[in-house]
Amino acid sequence: MTAAPALLELHRVIVDYPVRGWRAPPFRALNQVSLTVGAGETVGLVGESGSGKTTLGRAILGLAPVTGGDIHFSGRSISGLGRRERRALSKDVQVVFQDPFTSLNPAMTVGDILTEPLLVTGSSRAVAERRVRDLLDKVHLPADAASRLPREFSGGQRQRVAIARALCRDPRLIVCDEPVSALDLSTQARVLDLFTEIQHLTGVAYLFVTHDLAVVRHISHRVAVMFRGEIVEAGDADTVTITPAxxxxxxxxxxxxxxxxxxxxxxxxxxxxxxxxxxxxxx
The missing domain is CATH 1.20.5 (Single alpha-helices involved in coiled-coils or other helix-helix interfaces)
Incomplete structure (x- = not known):
């Protein structure tokens, strides 16, 4: 496989969190982490709880403090962006969270959840509603889903709504933070197939964060393994997940x-x- 051009680049990224206590040293959640994600590529990031993989995703999204190193997106440093610049970047970088039960506003219909980011960025309601119909079709939900509340859907269907929300503005990268770990095995497989189908249709890249080697083997082109805030192994998905070194x-x-x-x-x-x-x- 020919290497995809770099879309996301992490260069020796460090994330420290302050610790309570007199002159206590900070807790180092990420230590000199370097990683790339190519355009249209899926990179799986795997490790146990506490390994730093979620912190890495949060650092990319601007939700964790980068205290050393740098993060580049499409050749531009995004480590120290202000609120306005970060909001502009959200067109290109989106996220799907782990829990579909808490990541959607229970008081809003699915149509309102999906039209909100479009209306806020200047789309007319007619254009936004057409876009919502297209998004629901992409994630294989019926058109009448727009008029229903999140509680009326199963866990797998709610995650499809969350995926549709992430796709609203045609992002180039989606950070997927354990997006199938709250689902049963059969639903996991269908949602993973949906991620793959969407990537083929749109060319979006994924950083897929999970603790499950079987999941990353199924969906990833390359895999990086994290342990205690560092990447200890990285390479082709089959090599890392079948014959790890x-x-x-x-x-x-x-x-x-x-x-x-x-x-x-x-x-x-x-x-x-x-x-x-x-x-x-x-x-």
């Missing part, structure tokens, strides 16, 4: 469940031996 990625792979009870028992035993060998090597 780093011990931490190997441990993640062995911890991932499989549907076959015999294979699962063998994997559990293999993980036990792997952890015992690591412990012996470190002692």
């Amino acid at each position: 780093h011990p931490y990625t190997q441990r993640l792979l062995l911890a991932a469940p499989v549907p076959d009870p015999v294979r699962q028992a063998a994997r559990r035993e293999q993980r036990h031996h792997f952890l015992a060998a690591q412990l012996a090597a470190s002692s």
